[in-house]
Amino acid sequence: MCVHRPHDVPSIVASEIHIKLLNCKEKMDSTLESMKDGEATVGGGVEDVYGEDRATEDQLVTPWTVSVASGYTLLRDPRHNKGLAFTERERDSHYLRGLLPPAVSTQELQERKLMQSIRNYEVPLHKYVAMMELEERNERLFYKLLIDNVEELLPVVYTPTVGEACQKYGSIFKRPQGLYISMKEKGKILEVLKNWPERSIQVIVVTDGERILGLGDLGCQGMGIPVGKLALYTALGGVRPSACLPITIDVGTNNQKLLDDEFYIGLKQKRTTGKEYYDLLEEFMSAVKQNYGEKVLVQFEDFANHNAFELLAKYRNTHLVFNDDIQGTASVVLAGLVASLKLLGGSLADHTFLFLGAGEAGTGIAELIALEISTKTNIPVEETRKKIWLVDSKGLIVSSRKESLQHFKQPWAHEHEPLTTLLDAVKAIKPSVLIGTSGVGQTFTKDVIEALAAVNERPLIMALSNPTSQAECTAEQAYTWTKGKAIFSSGSPFDPYEYDGKLFIPGQANNAYIFPGLGFGLVISGAIRVHDEMLLAASEALANQVTQEHYDKGMIYPPLTNIRKISANIAAKVAEKAYDLGLATRLPRPTDLLKYAESCMYTPNYRSYR
Numbered sequence: 141m142c143v144h145r146p147h148d149v150p151s152i153v154a155s156e157i158h159i160k161l162l163n164c165k166e167k168m169d170s171t172l173e174s175m176k177d178g179e180a181t182v183g184g185g186v187e188d189v190y191g192e193d194r195a196t197e198d199q200l201v202t203p204w205t206v207s208v209a210s211g212y213t214l215l216r217d218p219r220h221n222k223g224l225a226f227t228e229r230e231r232d233s234h235y236l237r238g239l240l241p242p243a244v245s246t247q248e249l250q251e252r253k254l255m256q257s258i259r260n261y262e263v264p265l266h267k268y269v270a271m272m273e274l275e276e277r278n279e280r281l282f283y284k285l286l287i288d289n290v291e292e293l294l295p296v297v298y299t300p301t302v303g304e305a306c307q308k309y310g311s312i313f314k315r316p317q318g319l320y321i322s323m324k325e326k327g328k329i330l331e332v333l334k335n336w337p338e339r340s341i342q343v344i345v346v347t348d349g350e351r352i353l354g355l356g357d358l359g360c361q362g363m364g365i366p367v368g369k370l371a372l373y374t375a376l377g378g379v380r381p382s383a384c385l386p387i388t389i390d391v392g393t394n395n396q397k398l399l400d401d402e403f404y405i406g407l408k409q410k411r412t413t414g415k416e417y418y419d420l421l422e423e424f425m426s427a428v429k430q431n432y433g434e435k436v437l438v439q440f441e442d443f444a445n446h447n448a449f450e451l452l453a454k455y456r457n458t459h460l461v462f463n464d465d466i467q468g469t470a471s472v473v474l475a476g477l478v479a480s481l482k483l484l485g486g487s488l489a490d491h492t493f494l495f496l497g498a499g500e501a502g503t504g505i506a507e508l509i510a511l512e513i514s515t516k517t518n519i520p521v522e523e524t525r526k527k528i529w530l531v532d533s534k535g536l537i538v539s540s541r542k543e544s545l546q547h548f549k550q551p552w553a554h555e556h557e558p559l560t561t562l563l564d565a566v567k568a569i570k571p572s573v574l575i576g577t578s579g580v581g582q583t584f585t586k587d588v589i590e591a592l593a594a595v596n597e598r599p600l601i602m603a604l605s606n607p608t609s610q611a612e613c614t615a616e617q618a619y620t621w622t623k624g625k626a627i628f629s630s631g632s633p634f635d636p637y638e639y640d641g642k643l644f645i646p647g648q649a650n651n652a653y654i655f656p657g658l659g660f661g662l663v664i665s666g667a668i669r670v671h672d673e674m675l676l677a678a679s680e681a682l683a684n685q686v687t688q689e690h691y692d693k694g695m696i697y698p699p700l701t702n703i704r705k706i707s708a709n710i711a712a713k714v715a716e717k718a719y720d721l722g723l724a725t726r727l728p729r730p731t732d733l734l735k736y737a738e739s740c741m742y743t744p745n746y747r748s749y750r
C-alpha cells in the first residue's frame with residue numbers, strides 16, 4: 141500500500157471506531173510520555189498526521205471528529221457513494237433500505253447509462269457540468285468514466301471546455317472544489333489550509349488566475365484549471381483524489397469585465413503586485429511546507445509570465461515545485477520532436493525551430509530543446525540555442541532588442557536584422573519546425589504555412605495555444621495548406637482529417653501527457669526537488685511509447701487511450717532519476733520501479749463494504 145489516508149474504509153462499525161479511538165488515545169499518551177522524556181520529536185518517528193503536535197501556541201488547530209458514514213449520509217458522501225450499485229447485503233448493513241429504488245446495478249451498467257446521458261447533451265459546457273455533478277455525487281464512478289472514455293471525456297473536463305467553464309465559473313460554482321486563498325487571508329494561510337478536510341495531501345495545483353489558457357486574466361474563476369488538472373492527476377496519473385488539493389490564490393483581477401460583474405465570485409480589486417504579492421506567495425509556500433511537509437508537490441499553473449519564472453526560480457531549490465506551463469509543456473513538446481525524427485530523419489541538432497510566442501511555454505520549450513541537443517552532442521547550450529528563434533508581439537527576437545527584453549527572452553536574442561512579422565521570419569529563418577505558443581488564434585496564416593511548406597519536405601507544425609479558439613491554426617488548415625505534407629499537433633484536440641483520400645491523425649501536444657506521470661513519479665519516490673533531468677527522462681519515456689504502428693499513421697504521440705500505461709512509464713523513469721540524483725526519500729528503492737508505479741496507482745473500481 142503506497143498511500144495512506146484516514147478514510148479508506150468507508151464505514152466501520154461503531155465498536156471498531158471505539159477501539160481505534162482507544163488505540164489512538166493510548167498512542168497519544170505514550171507519545172506524550174516519550175516527548176516528555178525528550179526521546180521523540182515530530183521528525184523522529186512520532187506520527188503527527190494532523191499537524192497538531194507541531195503547532196505552536198499561537199497557531200490554531202482544527203478540532204476534528206471521526207464519524208461513521210451510513211444510511212443517508214453514506215449516499216451523500218461522494219467518496220463512498222455507489223448509488224444503485226450498493227448490493228442487497230450492503231443495503232441491509234448500512235441502513236440503506238428504502239433510500240434507494242429496488243434495482244441493483246453494476247458499475248459497468250452505471251457507466252453505460254451515464255455515457256448515454258452525457259452524449260445526449262449537445263453543448264460541451266452541459267457535459268462539463270454533468271461531469272462535475274457526477275464527481276460531487278459519486279467520485280469513483282466519475283473517475284471510472286473518465287479513465288474508460290478518456291479520449292471522449294478529456295475535452296470535456298479539460299481543454300477546450302474547461303476554458304469556457306472558467307469564463308462562466310461564477311454561475312457554475314455550486315460547492316467548493318478547492319481552496320480559495322485571497323488577500324483577505326493574509327496572515328492566516330496556515331489556518332485556511334487546515335480547513336481543507338483532507339490532511340495527507342501529495343499534490344497541490346495552484347493558480348492565481350492571471351493567464352488562464354489563452355483566455356487571459358480570469359481572476360478567481362481560474363479555479364476550474366487546478367480542479368481540472370487534478371482530475372487528470374487522478375485519472376491519468378493514479379494519484380488518489382483525496383491526496384489532491386486545488387488552490388486558487390485571489391489577489392484581485394485586472395479584468396474590468398469581471399470587476400464590473402455584480403455576480404463575480406472573487407475579490408473586487410485590481411491585482412495586488414510587487415512585494416505584497418510576493419509576501420503572500422511566501423506565506424503560502426511556507427504554510428504548505430509546514431502543513432504537508434517537504435514532499436508535497438506544488439504545481440504552478442497559469443500564472444502570468446512576469447510572476448511564473450520568478451516563482452519557479454525562487455522556490456525550485458527549497459520546495460518540490462514544478463511549473464507546468466514552462467516545464468511540463470517543454471517536456472511534452474520535446475517528446476513529440478524526438479518521436480518525429482523517426483518520420484523526418486536526422487537528429488534534433490539538424491533542425492531549425494521558430495516559435496510564435498516567447499513567454500512561459502515558448503521559452504520553456506526552447507530551453508529544453510537546447511538542453512537536450514547539448515546533452516546529446518556535448519555542444520554548450522549557448523551554442524545549441526542558436527538554431528532556435530522566437531517571435532513575440534514585437535517581432536523576431538534579435539540582439540538589437542536585447543536591452544529591452546524580459547530576462548527569459550534574452551538568451552534567444554541572436555544576431556539578425558529586425559523583422560516584425562512571422563511571415564518575414566519564416567522566409568528569413570527557413571525553420572523546419574514551427575511552434576505556436578502565442579495564445580492568439582489564427583496566427584499561422586495561409587501565407588505563413590505555405591512559406592513553411594515551400595522550404596520543407598515535411599514541415600512540423602505545432603499549434604499549442606489553448607483552448608481551440610486560440611489555436612494558431614486548425615488541423616484542416618495545416619494539412620490543406622501544406623497539401624498533406626505537414627506533421628501536425630495542437631494543444632487542444634482536433635479530429636482526424638481526410639485530405640486527398642488520406643486520413644491524417646493530429647496529435648495533442650498537451651502537458652497532460654506529462655504532468656500526471658511526472659508528478660506521480662515524484663510522489664512514489666518521495667522526491668524532494670524537481671530536476672531538469674527528470675523532465676528529459678519524462679520526455680524520453682513518452683517518446684518511447686510511440687510505436688511503429690503509430691508512426692505508420694503519421695502520429696508523434698501515442699494515443700491517449702493508453703495514458704495510464706504511459707503515465708506509469710513516465711513515473712518509473714522520473715522516480716529512477718530521483719533515486720539516481722539522490723533526491724528520493726522513499727527507501728529502500730524498489731527493484732522494479734515500473735511495477736511499483738503500477739501497483740501504487742489509484743483505481744476507481746467500487747470496493748465492497750463490510
Ligand SMILES: NC(=O)C1=CN([C@@H]2O[C@H](COP(=O)(O)OP(=O)(O)OC[C@H]3O[C@@H](n4cnc5c(N)ncnc54)[C@H](OP(=O)(O)O)[C@@H]3O)[C@@H](O)[C@H]2O)C=CC1
Nearest residue numbers: 353354497498499500501532533578579605606631650651
Ligand atoms: N499545449 C500545451 O500543453 C500548453 C499550451 N499553452 C498555451 O500557450 C499559450 C501561451 O501561454 P504562455 O506561454 O504561458 O503565455 P505567455 O503570456 O507567457 O506568452 C505569450 C507570448 O506570446 C506573445 N504574443 C502574444 N500575442 C502575440 C501576437 N499577436 N504575435 C506574436 N506573439 C504574440 C507574447 O508576446 P510579448 O511577450 O511581446 O507580450 C508572449 O511572448 C496559451 O494559449 C496557453 O494555453 C501553454 C502551456 C501548455
Ligand SMILES: CC(=O)C(=O)O
Nearest residue numbers: 353442465606650651
Ligand atoms: C495546457 C496548459 O497548461 C495551458 O494551456 O495553459
Ligand SMILES: [Mg+2]
Nearest residue numbers: 441442464465
Ligand atoms: Mg497551463
